[in-house]
Amino acid sequence: MDYSNLRRQIISMKKSLFDQKRLLLRAKFLFTTKLIFFIFLPVLFLQGYLDEQFNQLEELQDDSSPNFVEEVVALFFKDSSRLLTNIEQALEKCPQDFYRLDSLVHQFKGSGSSIGALRMKNECSMFKAHCNERNLEGCRRSLQKMKREHATLKQKLETYFQVNSTL
C-alpha cells in the first residue's frame, strides 16, 4: 500500500476541510455583522435616539465625502463634550446666569439637532424651559439626563461606525 500517497491525500483533505471551516466562519461573521448593521440603525430610530436628520446626513455622503456622516458626528461629540462641561460649570456658579445657561444649551440643542439627536434635543428643550422659570433644580436634573443621553448615543454611534467599517 502506498502509505505516503495516502498520507498526502489525508493532509490535503484536512487542509481543505480547515479552509472550508474558515470560510464558513467568515461567512457566518459577515452575515451576522450585516444583520446587526441593518437592524442597528432602525432600532436607534425606533427608540427615539435619532430622527430623520440622520438620514439627511447619510444622503449627503458620497464618493467625494465617503466619511461625511462619521466626520459630522465626530465634530458634534467634540463640540458637545466641551459644551456640557461649560454648562456644568455655569450651573455651579453663584448666582447662576440663566441667560448664559440658556445660550449654552441653545448651542448644544442646535448642534445635536444637526445630527438628528432627538432625545438630546428634547432634553435641551426641557432644560431651556427650566432656565426660563429660573428653576435651578430642574436645570440640574435636565443636565444629568442630557449627559446620560449624550453618553449613550456616543456609545451606540461608535458601535455603528465600527460595524460599518468592517463591512
Place this chain on the structure above:
Amino acid sequence: MAGAAVERKVIRVLLVEDEEIHRVLARALLKAVGGVVLDEAGNGAEAVRRVREAGAYDLILTDRQMPVMDGHEATRQIRDLGVTTPIVGLSSDCLDSDIDAFIKAGADDFTPKPLSKEKLNRILAKYNIA
C-alpha cells in the same frame, strides 16, 4: 440655437454662522445643489463687511445667536446698506418672538435649524434662485 449648451447660473450665497457643525452641513447641502459659490462669515459684523465689500449675493443665510454681532443686528445693518438680497434667518428655536425679530430687522424668511435638503430647496424655489 440647436446644440447650444445652457449656461447654468452661478448662485452666490453668504452663510453667516459661527458654529462649525452647521457650516459643514450647510456646505454639503449647498454643494449638492450645484453651481453655488459660497462665502462664509463667522459673525454678523463679518457678514456686514463682506456684503459691503463683495457686492451682490443671491441669498444670505444667517444664524441668530453669534458672538460680536447677532443675526438680527446684522440683518438690520445689511438692509441699511440698501441691499435687497433675500435674507433668511436660521435658529434652533422657532419661537414667534425670534421669527418676528428677524422679520422686523428686515429678513424675508425664517427657517428652523437644522438646515435640510427640503428646507433649502424651498428657500431656493421661493426666491427663484436655482
